[in-house]
Amino acid sequence: MGFWQEAFEAVKENDPAARYNFEILLTSPGIKALAAHKVSHFLWCHHFKLLGRMHSQFWRFLTQIEIHPGAVIENGVFIDHGSGLVIGETAVVETGAKLYHGVTLGGTGKDTGKRHPSVRRGALISAHAQLLGPIEIGENARVGASAVVTKDVPTAVTVVGVPAKIVRVHGPVTPERDRAKLERERHVSFYDHMGGI
Secondary structure (H helix, E strand, O other): OOHHHHHHHHHHHHHHOOOOOOOOHOOOHHHHHHHHHHHHHHHHOOHHHHHHHHHHHHHHHOOOOOOOOOOOOOOOOOOOOEEEOEEEEOOOOOOOOOOOOOOEEEEOOOOOOOOEEEEOOEEOOOOOOEEEOOOOEEEOOOEEOEEEEEEEOOOOOOOOOOOOEEEEEOOOOOOHHHHHHHHHHHHHHHHHHHOOO
């Protein structure tokens, strides 16, 4: 499937208000921002970096979604609402990822080279979550609204809070996710011990 077909399918699958392709094209800022990013990214990769930045800033003005032209975004990503969403230069967003308004895939200001997060297949990043640094959000992981994430998130877990902590592990336990479950249990037992403070 091409970009447009995957984009329309992603919107229809994740947005109950979406009815048909033409309506989605006219009313979805996320799909416009992703289509514009394809052009900006092409310019960036073919050494027209200033044009790529100018093009991305023009579409930022129109959609309120800021995607650096250097970011790598696969087809089939879903951006809902989108206002205030920021994706940094070295970010990677894979197929099936879902990003909501106010999300930041940003840097810490301390890293060089790869400075921004990688969001793996099927991950869901809820509204106003802040993902900072060269971290990895595992496949099918979920990041709660307004969470601040500065460490890797394992596959198929839910994290919430500031800083983000694991609150749920989904599916069968693997060694990596077993460690995540133990971390979650330590976190919960600490708060139980403190009387729920």
